Amino acid sequence: MTSFTGLLGQTESVMPGFGLLAEPPPWGMIVGIALVVVFLFIFIVFMAYFRLWIQSVLTGANITIGNLLGMTFRKVNPKTIVQSKIMAVQAGFTDDDFNTTELEGHLLAGGNVPLVVRALIAARKAKTIQLTYREATAIDLAGRNVLEAVQTSVYPKV
Numbered sequence: 794m795t796s797f798t799g800l801l802g803q804t805e806s807v808m809p810g811f812g813l814l815a816e817p818p819p820w821g822m823i824v825g826i827a828l829v830v831v832f833l834f835i836f837i838v839f840m841a842y843f844r845l846w847i848q849s850v851l852t853g854a855n856i857t858i859g860n861l862l863g864m865t866f867r868k869v870n871p872k873t874i875v876q877s878k879i880m881a882v883q884a885g886f887t888d889d890d891f892n893t894t895e896l897e898g899h900l901l902a903g904g905n906v907p908l909v910v911r912a913l914i915a916a917r918k919a920k921t922i923q924l925t926y927r928e929a930t931a932i933d934l935a936g937r938n939v940l941e942a943v944q945t946s947v948y949p950k951v
Contacts, residue, residue: 838858838862839858842858842861842862842871845861845871845872845875846858846861848875848879849875849878849879852879852882852883853882854875854878854879854882854893855888855893856874856875856878856893860893861875864897867897867901868901869897869900869901870900873900873906873907874893874896874897874900874906876907877896877906877907877909877910878893878896880907880910880911880914881910881913881914884913884914884917884918885917886913886914886917890913890926891926895926895930896910899930899933899934902930902934903934904930904933904934905933908933908938908939908940909926909929909930909933909939911940912924912929912933912939912940912942912943913926913929915940915943915944915947916929916943919943919946919947921946921947922943922946922947924943
């Protein structure tokens with residue numbers, strides 16, 4: 794350790810690696826700030842998806858915060874998926890009919906998820922058409938309006 798004469802003529806000790814200060818860095822404060830930043834990030838993410846998540850929970854759509862975060866990473870619009878899934882659950886569909894992952898896949902393929910779900914609901918309510926999720930998505934991806942096709946089958950145009 795060497796000594797240094799400061800501006801006021803006082804001798805200060807100089808420790809290598811710490812500049813003119815002889816005190817080590819406050820590790821507790823650094824860790825505390827890091828924890829605050831991490832919790833702030835988690836809180837912001839939670840608040841961004843809280844409304845969609847609470848809608849999902851209250852309607853029984855079984856979409857978690859983790860699912861919503863994953864949708865964002867996969868560039869899927871979480872609001873579209875949640876609203877479509879809620880429509881389907883309210884109409885009596887279950888995860889056996891189709892699940893959230895299948896809805897995401899159809900949206901990523903360029904399909905119109907809300908239109909497909911509305912078509913499936915219309916077909917089920919009409920009780921004359923046995924339309925599966927796979928058939929509805931195939932019709933949608935082929936470029937046809939699947940809801941219009943279902944409505945035409947129920948009420949033929951003359």
